[in-house]
Amino acid sequence: MDKPLPLTLDALPRDASARIAEVQGNDAVSRRLREMGLLAGQSVRRSGTAPLGDPAIYFVRGFRLALRRAEARRVLIDQSSVEPAVD
Amino acid sequence: MSVAAEPSSPLRERQATVRIAVVGNPNTGKSTLFNALAGMNARVGNYPGVTVEKKIGYARWGDLRVELVDLPGTYSLSPRSKDELIAVEALLGMLPGEGDIDLAMCVADAGNFERNLFLFSQILDTGKPAILILNMADSAEAAGIRIDGKALEGAIGAPVVFTSANTGRGLDDLRQAVERALTQKRPAAPSALPRPIVEETERLHDSHSRSKLADANTSETPYYLFERAILDEGGETERFLFARLSAGFEEDLRAARSRLQQGGFDLGSIEAQSRYAWAQKVTAQVVAREERPEKRLTDRVDRALTHWLIGPLVFLVTMFIVFQTIFSWASPLIGFFETLQGLAGEFVGGFLPPGALQSLIVDGIIGGVGSVVVFLPQIALLFLFIAILEDSGYMPRAAYMMDRLMAAVGLSGKSFLPLMSSFACAVPGVMATRTIDSYRDRMLTILVAPLMSCSARLPVYILFVEAFVPDRRFLEVDLFGASWTLIGLQGIVMFAMVWLGAVVAVPVAAILRWTIFRGHSSPFVMELPEYRLPSWRVVLGRVYEQCQAFIVRAGTLIFATTIVIWALGYFPSDRTELLALEQRIEDLSGEIEEVSPAQGESTDGASPDEEAPAAEPASPELEGRLAELAALEAEANHLRGELLEESFLGRIGHVIEPVVRPLGWDWRIGVATIASFPAREVVIGTLGTIFSLGGDVDENDTSLRAELDRAERDDGRKLVTLPVALSIMVFFALCAQCGSTLMVVYRETGSWRWPAFCFTYMTALAYVGALLTYQIGSRLLG
Numbered sequence: 023m024d025k026p027l028p029l030t031l032d033a034l035p036r037d038a039s040a041r042i043a044e045v046q047g048n049d050a051v052s053r054r055l056r057e058m059g060l061l062a063g064q065s066v067r068r069s070g071t072a073p074l075g076d077p078a079i080y081f082v083r084g085f086r087l088a089l090r091r092a093e094a095r096r097v098l099i100d101q102s103s104v105e106p107a108v109d
Numbered sequence: 110m111s112v113a114a115e116p117s118s119p120l121r122e123r124q125a126t127v128r129i130a131v132v133g134n135p136n137t138g139k140s141t142l143f144n145a146l147a148g149m150n151a152r153v154g155n156y157p158g159v160t161v162e163k164k165i166g167y168a169r170w171g172d173l174r175v176e177l178v179d180l181p182g183t184y185s186l187s188p189r190s191k192d193e194l195i196a197v198e199a200l201l202g203m204l205p206g207e208g209d210i211d212l213a214m215c216v217a218d219a220g221n222f223e224r225n226l227f228l229f230s231q232i233l234d235t236g237k238p239a240i241l242i243l244n245m246a247d248s249a250e251a252a253g254i255r256i257d258g259k260a261l262e263g264a265i266g267a268p269v270v271f272t273s274a275n276t277g278r279g280l281d282d283l284r285q286a287v288e289r290a291l292t293q294k295r296p297a298a299p300s301a302l303p304r305p306i307v308e309e310t311e312r313l314h315d316s317h318s319r320s321k322l323a324d325a326n327t328s329e330t331p332y333y334l335f336e337r338a339i340l341d342e343g344g345e346t347e348r349f350l351f352a353r354l355s356a357g358f359e360e361d362l363r364a365a366r367s368r369l370q371q372g373g374f375d376l377g378s379i380e381a382q383s384r385y386a387w388a389q390k391v392t393a394q395v396v397a398r399e400e401r402p403e404k405r406l407t408d409r410v411d412r413a414l415t416h417w418l419i420g421p422l423v424f425l426v427t428m429f430i431v432f433q434t435i436f437s438w439a440s441p442l443i444g445f446f447e448t449l450q451g452l453a454g455e456f457v458g459g460f461l462p463p464g465a466l467q468s469l470i471v472d473g474i475i476g477g478v479g480s481v482v483v484f485l486p487q488i489a490l491l492f493l494f495i496a497i498l499e500d501s502g503y504m505p506r507a508a509y510m511m512d513r514l515m516a517a518v519g520l521s522g523k524s525f526l527p528l529m530s531s532f533a534c535a536v537p538g539v540m541a542t543r544t545i546d547s548y549r550d551r552m553l554t555i556l557v558a559p560l561m562s563c564s565a566r567l568p569v570y571i572l573f574v575e576a577f578v579p580d581r582r583f584l585e586v587d588l589f590g591a592s593w594t595l596i597g598l599q600g601i602v603m604f605a606m607v608w609l610g611a612v613v614a615v616p617v618a619a620i621l622r623w624t625i626f627r628g629h630s631s632p633f634v635m636e637l638p639e640y641r642l643p644s645w646r647v648v649l650g651r652v653y654e655q656c657q658a659f660i661v662r663a664g665t666l667i668f669a670t671t672i673v674i675w676a677l678g679y680f681p682s683d684r685t686e687l688l689a690l691e692q693r694i695e696d697l698s699g700e701i702e703e704v705s706p707a708q709g710e711s712t713d714g715a716s717p718d719e720e721a722p723a724a725e726p727a728s729p730e731l732e733g734r735l736a737e738l739a740a741l742e743a744e745a746n747h748l749r750g751e752l753l754e755e756s757f758l759g760r761i762g763h764v765i766e767p768v769v770r771p772l773g774w775d776w777r778i779g780v781a782t783i784a785s786f787p788a789r790e791v792v793i794g795t796l797g798t799i800f801s802l803g804g805d806v807d808e809n810d811t812s813l814r815a816e817l818d819r820a821e822r823d824d825g826r827k828l829v830t831l832p833v834a835l836s837i838m839v840f841f842a843l844c845a846q847c848g849s850t851l852m853v854v855y856r857e858t859g860s861w862r863w864p865a866f867c868f869t870y871m872t873a874l875a876y877v878g879a880l881l882t883y884q885i886g887s888r889l890l891g
Contacts, residue, residue, distance in 0.1 A: 048342075048377035050189045051632045056381035057185040058634070059224050069408055073417040074513035077522075077633055084221040086407070086637040088509045090516075093632050 029101045031066065031080065032094035037107030039067035040099040047096050059083045060097060126174040127291065128208050130200045132232060133216030134225050135182035136638040138244045142216055142274035143179045144650045146283075151179075151654075162543065163199075170284045178210065184224075186231040187337060187380075188345040190548055197346075201235060201331045212238045212290055219243035219271060220252055226388035227381070229265065230301045235333040238290045239267045242283065246271040248641070253399030261395040266298035275644035301387035302336070302380065305372055309365040310336045313358075320355040330354065338362055339369070340380050407639045411506070420510055427503075428529065431494045442486035450475060463691040465679065473675035474668070487564060489656050491530055491537050496651040500643035504544075505635055512633055518615055519622040521547070521633045524554040528614075531561035532607075535850040539857055540655060547631035555857060556867055557618050559850050560610035562842060565790045569841045570606045572793060576814040577834035578602045602835075609842045613874065674784050674791070677761070682752040690745045697738050704731050758784065772840065772876070773833040773883035775822055782840065789846035832886030836879040844875035 034040055042064045045055050060066070060082060069086060070079040077090040133139040143151075147166025164179040180196045188194035195204070202209035213232050217225030222243060232239050243249070243256065262269045268286040272279030300307050313335040330353065337346035339362065351359055369376060413419055454471045461467040498504045504526060512522030523545040531538030538558045545551040581598040753759050762780035769779040777796075785792035797813050820828040829837075845851060851864040858864075 045378070051634065053187070053189075053341075053377065053381075054184070054632075054634055056378055057187065057227060058636075059227065059381070059385055061378070061381055061385055070411055070415055072415065072510050072513060073420050074510075076513050076516075077509060079411070079415075079509070079637060081408075083224050085224065086411075088505070088512075088633065088635045088637055090512070090633045093634060 028098045029104070030095045031068075031089070031097035031099055032078070032091045034066070034068045034080075034099065034104070035106070036068055036071060039065055039105050040101075041065050041103035043098040043100045045097050051093055052096055055093070055097065058087065065103075066097075066099070125172075126176055126208075127211045127287070128176045128178060128202075129287065130210045130213045130237075131177055131179045131216065132186075132200065132213055132228065133182060133242075134184055134218070134228060136636055137182075137216045137218045137225065138274050139182055139216040140179070141644065141647045142242065142244055142272060143177060144646070145274045145277060145280060146175075147177050151177075170287070173288065175287075176208075178207075183228070185228060186235070186333075187341050188349075189341070190345055192548060194345045194349060197333075197337075200232075200237070201333060203328070203331070210237060212240065212287060214240050214242055214287075216242045216244050219246040219249035219256065220254055223385075223388050223392045226265075226391060227384045230384045230387055233265070233267070233298050234300050234302070234336055235331070240283075240286050240290050241265060241267055241269045243269065243271050244274055246279065247273040247276065255397040257395045257397075261391070264391045264394055275646055301384045303374070303383060305369060306336075306339065306374065306379070309369060310339055313339070313361060313365060316361065317354050317358045320358065339365055340376055342366065342376060407502075410640050411637075414503070415506055415510060420506075424507055424510060427498075427507075431491075434490065434494075446485065463688055463695070465684075468679055469672070469675065472679075473672045485656060485660070487533050488537050489652055491533050492652045492655045493648065495526070495530065495537075495541060496648040497643050499544075500641075500647050502638045502640040505637045508635065509637065516633075518618050520553060520618060521545075521550055521631060523547075523633075523635070524550055527554050528558055528561055528611075531558040531563060534563050534565070535559045535561065535847065536853050537655065539850065539853045542857065549626045549628065550631050552858065552863070553618055553621055553626055555854055556621060556863065556870075557614040559845050559847065559854075559867060559871060560614045560617065560843065562607040562610050563847075565788065565847065566606070566841055568790050568793055570603055570838055572814065572817075573829075573834040573838050574599050574602050574606075576817060577829060577831050579831075602838075606838050606842050609839065613843060613878075617870070617874075674758070674787060677758040678753055678756050678784065678795075680757060682755045684752060687745060687748045687752060690741060690748060694738065694741050694745060697734060697741065701731065701734050701738065704728075704734070753780075771883070772836050772879045773830075773887065774837070775828055777820075778828075778833075778837065782837075782846075786846050787848040789841055789844070792841070830887070831890055832883050835886055836883035839882045840875045840879035842875075843871060843878050845871035 028043065029040075031040075031042075042060055042062055044062055045052050045060050064082060067081040068078055069081045072078065072088075077088045078094065080087050080089060080094070131139060131143050143164070143166060147168050150168065151164055151166040162181060166177040166179065168175045168177065178199060180199060181192075183193070183196065186197050186200070188197050198204050199207065200210055200213060213235070215225070215229045215232050217229065229239070229241055241261070243258075249256070256271075258269050258271065268290050270279055270283045270286045272283055274280075310332065314330075314332045317335070318330045318332070330350070334346055334350060337344065338350050341347060347362070350362075366376060414423055454475045457470050457475065458467055461470065495504070498507070508522035508525055510522070511525040515522050515524055524542070527538045527541040527545070529538075530541050535558050538561065539555050542551050542554045542558070545554060578599045583596040583598075754762075758780055759776075761783060762776035765779050765783070766776040769775075769782070774782075781792045781795040784795040793813070796817070817829050822828050845868045851868055854864040854867055855861055
């Protein structure tokens with residue numbers, strides 16, 4: 023069976039949630055994201071998008087984080103864990 | 110810690126003052142807590158050479174003297190820049206001239222402290238005694254979160270205190286916990302990092318903590334820096350240690366890293382994994398939470414306030430209201446300060462005889478200090494709004510919405526507010542860049558902020574637009590019995606002047622981005638805190654702090670420069686003739702006052718003609734004296750103008766005339782411009798003096814306009830034509846004529862290089878802009 027294509031955080035629809043598979047890279051930004059608790063297995067919900075389409079707000083570990091698309095692309099999410107909006 | 114290492118400081122004295130570092134994530138109420146503990150008793154400065162704010166508060170708890178060192182809010186103690194390294198060095202007590210840190214206080218949000226434990230676990234690794242403060246405990250309780258404090262103390266091996274800094278709750282507990290933490294020596298809590306990493310760190314520490322390069326004065330290198338060196342490959346600590354320690358260290362560090370990597374550790378993520386695993390374990394043991402519906406409340410508010418249409422609308426309306434209020438509310442206050450300034454001048458003038466001393470105090474000091482104090486209402490109001498918007502949680506949302514637009518210029522959303530504030534005044538604007546965490550973005554924002562059209566430029570625009578731009582109207586509407594101009598040429602020029610700097614800032618920022626501040630655009634990673642009602646204690650404290658800093662620091666420079674300009678304009682001319690005239694004016698005014706006590710106030714300036722005779726028929730004698738007085742005033746003003754021309758400032762003006770001639774200016778405009786470098790609005794007063802009206806003229810004084818309009822060049826041509834007026838305005842729009850701004854740039858960047866750079870590029874821009882305006886304008890408009 024093929025491995026499901028890796029999905030990145032920026033592709034998560036509004037109000038949907040998913041589990042992080044990995045934060046790619048080892049530069050300052052990736053380290054910063056990990057320090058803020060974006061780690062494998064952690065659940066993330068996208069709670070909004072800015073008026074001009076970028077950045078977006080993600081809800082993780084009880085706080086809201088605004089990330090640009092460029093930064094959110096570093097975060098791989100587990101496709102099988104995606105849950106659509108509940109409301 | 111060996112006491113013997115510090116023979117100069119007796120143990121008793123050292124223990125009498127306890128130095129406590131206050132550390133914490135942003136949005137945990139850290140500064141509120143700091144202010145609650147230190148009150149207004151804090152000193153704000155900069156660590157040398159970096160942009161890190163150094164804030165030290167003093168308090169006395171019983172017989173304990175406490176020095177609180179406030180470190181900038183941070184998510185981690187992993188230095189990636191010089192600024193972040195300074196904060197870590199401050200915590201480790203390594204900075205020269207600073208004492209050791211006896212205790213670290215970590216401020217966390219009681220409602221959501223799992224992430225805060227990452228930072229706390231790093232603090233534990235520094236080996237400093239530590240306290241965990243769960244702040245905002247009231248709102249956590251209200252949200253149905255139960256925390257078992259005793260169990261938490263056991264799990265983290267450090268005292269835990271619950272506080273609500275904005276109500277003052279828990280501060281006594283905190284003081285007791287500090288004493289407990291200092292007296293009871295707890296065994297060092299085990300690091301959250303895996304054992305092999307700790308062992309490698311210990312090994313490096315053992316063999317290199319005393320190794321040093323030539324500089325024999327450096328103290329022992331702390332354990333924590335070795336831990337950082339292993340974990341942060343390519344980070345700032347590594348650079349720091351390579352420069353500090355002997356060459357063998359670099360080799361040993363690489364060996365340690367490769368051993369760990371062979372052991373299967375991913376050094377890029379192992380720290381976050383281990384610390385968060387620990388944090389999750391701890392919170393699972395001690396936190397019981399009920400369902401929190403209000404978490405969703407912030408989401409719902411965000412849904413409206415960051416909505417694609419409503420969001421920007423609310424934002425624009427908010428900004429409009431803020432700027433409207435700054436202009437309209439501040440003006441009575443500004444008027445009040447100006448009246449005070451005038452009264453002080455009159456008061457001193459009343460008992461000091463005319464002469465150099467009177468002129469120094471009235472024109473130099475009162476005029477100089479006044480020109481600073483006049484800005485205070487706007488600064489206070491602006492910071493009031495900023496503090497309210499920040500403390501309520503709205504500000505990060507504004508940055509979030511504007512980020513896309515700012516990214517087009519190479520900046521990020523965080524630069525938006527500082528630039529917006531600079532339209533009122535660049536001084537608070539530059540200070541507001543402290544919220545920008547990226548060094549590059551912050552420097553760029555500081556360097557372009559003075560280009561925004563501040564309120565001090567308005568008087569200049571008003572003077573020249575009203576006097577020299579034809580009053581041509583394009584769209585007039587008759588409404589409510591009056592004629593309203595929808596579009597007028599004067600309004601268009603005014604609008605263009607106000608936005609010119611902002612438009613020019615776009616290519617300037619882009620060029621700086623390509624040259625000095627090269628590199629990838631910095632990431633935008635920003636926390637959006639929960640919305641909450643602003644606390645007045647925080648808001649007013651912030652306003653007070655900023656006003657105080659503004660007056661003390663910017664005030665000293667403006668004060669000094671205005672005195673220099675005054676002296677250049679006053680000396681070395683022979684003033685005996687003018688003094689005699691002034692004495693006669695004073696005597697005559699006194700006589701007139703005696704004759705007509707009802708008109709006692711009409712003695713100053715060129716006003717007697719409109720006040721005196723109209724109301725009631727004055728005696729011919731009084732009329733004669735008034736005419737004499739007016740004639741004397743005119744003569745004195747003319748003489749002042751001549752004296753100015755003979756003064757150093759006037760001589761400088763003639764020297765620079767060849768430089769300003771291509772701009773369409775003559776020496777008088779050149780001198781007025783030079784005199785206005787400490788503060789651009791000074792130009793009005795200087796122009797007034799030069800055009801024989803004395804120093805006390807404002808932009809609504811039609812006679813200055815008339816004088817400017819009448820003024821001729823040596824060859825008899827009209828001096829100020831429309832192209833000349835435009836060239837002057839463009840110069841003022843782009844030039845860095847503000848000592849306070851340059852001073853604040855120095856303070857915020859910690860180096861004279863940046864204000865010098867800012868001054869140079871803006872003056873060059875202003876010159877080229879004015880040159881193009883005049884040369885093109887005079888060809889088009891004739």
